[in-house]
Amino acid sequence: MNALQPWSEDMPPFQLYGKLWHIGGKMSPSYLFDTGDGLLLLDTGFPKNGYFMFRNMHDLGYDPRDVRWILHSHGHFDHIGMTRALVEMTGAKTYIGAADRDYVNGTLDLTWARELGSRYDEPFEPDVLINDGDILHFGNLAIRCVAAPGHTPGTMAFFFDLEENGVVRRAGMHGGVGSNSMMMKFLRKYGLSTECRRQFPAGLEKLKKEPVEIFVGNHLPNYHAEEKLRFRRENPDGPNPFVDPGEWVRFLEERAQKFRADMAADPE
Ligand SMILES: [Zn+2]
Numbered sequence: 001m002n003a004l005q006p007w008s009e010d011m012p013p014f015q016l017y018g019k020l021w022h023i024g025g026k027m028s029p030s031y032l033f034d035t036g037d038g039l040l041l042l043d044t045g046f047p048k049n050g051y052f053m054f055r056n057m058h059d060l061g062y063d064p065r066d067v068r069w070i071l072h073s074h075g076h077f078d079h080i081g082m083t084r085a086l087v088e089m090t091g092a093k094t095y096i097g098a099a100d101r102d103y104v105n106g107t108l109d110l111t112w113a114r115e116l117g118s119r120y121d122e123p124f125e126p127d128v129l130i131n132d133g134d135i136l137h138f139g140n141l142a143i144r145c146v147a148a149p150g151h152t153p154g155t156m157a158f159f160f161d162l163e164e165n166g167v168v169r170r171a172g173m174h175g176g177v178g179s180n181s182m183m184m185k186f187l188r189k190y191g192l193s194t195e196c197r198r199q200f201p202a203g204l205e206k207l208k209k210e211p212v213e214i215f216v217g218n219h220l221p222n223y224h225a226e227e228k229l230r231f232r233r234e235n236p237d238g239p240n241p242f243v244d245p246g247e248w249v250r251f252l253e254e255r256a257q258k259f260r261a262d263m264a265a266d267p268e
Helices: 047-059 083-090 098-104 184-189 196-207 225-234 247-264
Strands: 014-017 020-022 031-034 039-042 067-071 093-097 128-130 135-138 141-147 156-164 167-174
Touching: 014 156, 014 167, 047 083, 067 083, 067 135, 093 098, 098 128, 141 196, 167 196, 167 247, 196 247
Parallel strands: 039 067, 067 093, 093 128
Antiparallel strands: 014 020, 020 031, 031 039, 135 141, 141 156, 156 167
């Protein structure tokens, strides 16, 4: 699969809980939340993802022109690629962790586009720079931001309440967990500090204390989305597989273990 060919990324939209939908690609997620006062997108995927994102939005009965806000988990190509085009189309306001500002505005060539054999040609200047502890309001949705640096310096975790049939549940996302951008080869190539290798595991530990019933992965395999969708197809009247109060902590512990192994194999 070539992630930069949008037809290989294409998948139908799916609902997680309440007004939260996934409308993005197989390797480049993008979430839509209907605030009742305009649409919020969380990450925009690869630059060519408009190929199916717009169709997915129309299929759900939404108009892409109603996107008012775009929030980003971190400043990598597979999460920010469609933003510039969406801003030009809708005038949406953009948000990202303050430390990733120079990634997305083109000052630094660190968006991981080059590593994917591509180029980041769609820089944008974010309207709002997010800091640890900020609470952002989008219509009737409030999102609490917690700094989770490591994967990139500005990676954020997000926590927010979702409502469905009168039942409110807490959702959480860790914005970036891959070891790829913390490996010595990458850090040396771009002259980056190894501080990220200490910040990242400390962040995982801190985030374990957050109560999360719906884990929103920043990549589909992180929360076994394909398996959950299969379960839903086979059990249309069964429980919502995206509600799993144990999954958040399980995931953070798994990532901590994987990170330790990756770092042990790649000493400073
Ligand atoms: Zn990334």
